[in-house]
Amino acid sequence: xxxxxxxxxxxxxxxxxxLRPGYGLDNGxxxxxxxxxxTWERFRCETNCKxxxxxxxxxxxxxxxxxxxxxxxxxxxxxxxxxxDDCWLSHKRDSDxxxxxxxxxxxxxxxxxxxxxxxxxxxxxxxEDIGTYTCMGYPGVDGHHEIDAQTFADWGVDYVKMDAxxxxxxxxxxxxxxxxxxxxxxxRPIVFSCSWPTALEKPINFEPIKQHCNLWRxxxxxxxxxxxxxxxxxxxxxxxxxxxxxxGPGHWNDPDMLVIGNYQLSLEQSKVQMAIWAxxxxxxxxxxxxxxxxxxxxxxxxxxxxIAVSQDVLGIQGRRIIEDTKNHxxxxxxxxxxVVGEEYxxxxxxxxxxxxxxxxxxxxxxxxxxxxxxxGYSVEDLFGDDKxxxxxxxxxxxxxxxxxxxxxxxxxxxSSKANFTQVK
Ligand SMILES: *[C@@H]1O[C@H](CO)[C@@H](O)[C@H](O)[C@H]1NC(C)=O
Ligand SMILES: *[C@@H]1O[C@H](CO)[C@@H](O)[C@H](O)[C@H]1NC(C)=O
Numbered sequence: 321x322x323x324x325x326x327x328x329x330x331x332x333x334x335x336x337x338x339l340r341p342g343y344g345l346d347n348g349x350x351x352x353x354x355x356x357x358x359t360w361e362r363f364r365c366e367t368n369c370k371x372x373x374x375x376x377x378x379x380x381x382x383x384x385x386x387x388x389x390x391x392x393x394x395x396x397x398x399x400x401x402x403x404x405d406d407c408w409l410s411h412k413r414d415s416d417x418x419x420x421x422x423x424x425x426x427x428x429x430x431x432x433x434x435x436x437x438x439x440x441x442x443x444x445x446x447x448e449d450i451g452t453y454t455c456m457g458y459p460g461v462d463g464h465h466e467i468d469a470q471t472f473a474d475w476g477v478d479y480v481k482m483d484a485x486x487x488x489x490x491x492x493x494x495x496x497x498x499x500x501x502x503x504x505x506x507x508r509p510i511v512f513s514c515s516w517p518t519a520l521e522k523p524i525n526f527e528p529i530k531q532h533c534n535l536w537r538x539x540x541x542x543x544x545x546x547x548x549x550x551x552x553x554x555x556x557x558x559x560x561x562x563x564x565x566x567x568g569p570g571h572w573n574d575p576d577m578l579v580i581g582n583y584q585l586s587l588e589q590s591k592v593q594m595a596i597w598a599x600x601x602x603x604x605x606x607x608x609x610x611x612x613x614x615x616x617x618x619x620x621x622x623x624x625x626x627i628a629v630s631q632d633v634l635g636i637q638g639r640r641i642i643e644d645t646k647n648h649x650x651x652x653x654x655x656x657x658x659v660v661g662e663e664y665x666x667x668x669x670x671x672x673x674x675x676x677x678x679x680x681x682x683x684x685x686x687x688x689x690x691x692x693x694x695x696g697y698s699v700e701d702l703f704g705d706d707k708x709x710x711x712x713x714x715x716x717x718x719x720x721x722x723x724x725x726x727x728x729x730x731x732x733x734x735s736s737k738a739n740f741t742q743v744k
Contacts, residue, residue: 344571347504349511350534351569352631354479354603356401356445357385357394361542361577361607365407365456369425374611377407378425379433386440388610395442397622398631399606401479401511402437403445409458418471419448419459434476445479445511446472450495450519451486460486462495465502473506480510484519492519497532511535513574513603526566535572535603538563542576544584546724549593550673552576556600557640557650567601567637574603581608581617588725590620591703595669595728598630599638599654625702626728629667632656638667641690648674649682649721651689656730663693663733667702670729672721681720686731687713697731709734 359377369376374384386402389395408430410420421430434444448468449460461468461482472480482499484492496516503510514533517524518540529536539555542548552575556563563573578597580590597604606621613621620626638654650671655664668689674680686697696711703726710717710731719727 344530344568345500345512345532345534346570347509347512347534349509349570350572352633352635353572353601354401354511354513354535354605355399355627355631356403356443356479356603356605357389357399357610358401358403358405358445358481358577358605358607360405360447361544361579362582362609363405363607367407367422367425375609376425377404379428382433383436385610386437386442389442390440392610392613392618393622394606394610395440397624398627399604401443401445401605403447403479403481403605405447405481406449406454406456406483407458408446409454411458413459413464417464417467419464419468430477431475434478438476443478444476445481446475446477447481447483449483449485450492450499450516451484451490453486455483455485461499462486462490465495465499466505469499469502469506472503472510473508477508478510479513481513482515484515487519492516493528497528500532513537526562530566530571534570535574537574537576539575542579544579544582546585546589549579549585549589553592553596553671556596557643557652560637560639564637564639567635569633569635572601572603572635573637575600577605577607578621579607580621581606581610581613586724587616587620588722590617591728592671592724592726594620594623594626595703595726596652596671598626598728599652599667599669601630601632601635601637601654604630620703623703625700625730629654629656629702629728629730632667634659638669642684642688647680647682648672649684651684653689653691658732660693660733660735665730665732666691668729668731670719670721670727672723672725674721675723677723679720679722679725681718683716683718685714685716686710691731693733695736696734698734699729699731702728702730 366376414420437444451460511534513535515537636655640652642651652669654667698709
């Protein structure tokens, strides 16, 4: 059964165009989905630096990562924010009521660490929780919004991830905007990432979240698990009529970190996560040990053509437009630049969830995927070298996909038949 959502797609698209201006957090930041690195998925709350000096949440881990971001090419590829998640805090505020880092694991304090990261040309992010405690039991910001926002600004923090544990006694729909106002008052531009939706009952009204946050977590935490990656992709497909219209420059849905380069995802599965996160205009926040990433996985994380899809200036979130349950194929598309005449270019992800051994050839036309430019497209395979031109969008293509793999195309409209050199 092929069901296409083309009509919904077109409607969502038009609404998005009308609604976008002025609706979102106006701090001038995250005009494309934030890119960077975050401790949580890979390093969790390891605080034992005696036995695990390279893996514990510490200033060494952050400094090593900032070094690797630059020396291994991640910064050049666009990754920018180095973000320490939970477990950086001391259990006690200082005598002035300010937050402070764990003195053993961050002996030089956060300001010096942020300075180190900045000196590398990168930006520094930190984690807190809108409730009484962080999820791992360190002090939360509840009751301390102004002083904590100011402390972050004084330290040179560029990005705050605000979690939502221990919130049963507060109204998170007032607390998140209030902390956002406190950040704004500091005068320092700080990306505000909110786990606000995770503390709300469904159905969720995302409009206030979009007005107060640069990004927000739509689902529970990702883990190093292909089943979880698949579940998040399916969740985003199922909720796309709610989620896709929210996304745009300055305000993004967040399906959580990239787990590429860790223990579980195969190379093909890593390409799937990278491709779909790019289609979703999702933040690209790696959570892996940058000192130990195999070259093939690093190439996926640094694929500049896929990153260009992620970072496309239009900021339109893509959608799953075909769910072919008979052939086990999903097709996702995202409108991107260049816009030629009135025709968008598209990123197109063909994701197969067949697991029967050999690569499988799917026959599909660009028109089936919603691409209708009458004079056709020039098509490039973003993970491979293939380039070809399609003069007629209704011509059937043969797309060969590995088990549980992905093929990601970029299709750019060509304006006249005179441009064609080759037909496939
Ligand atoms: C929480 O705050 C929001 C925004 O002010 C308000 O609309 C809502 O009614 C409040 N919820 C409760 C349970 O008080
Ligand atoms: C604070 O909010 C105002 C109004 O939305 C905005 O113009 C300004 O850029 C914000 N400043 C910071 C530092 O976020």
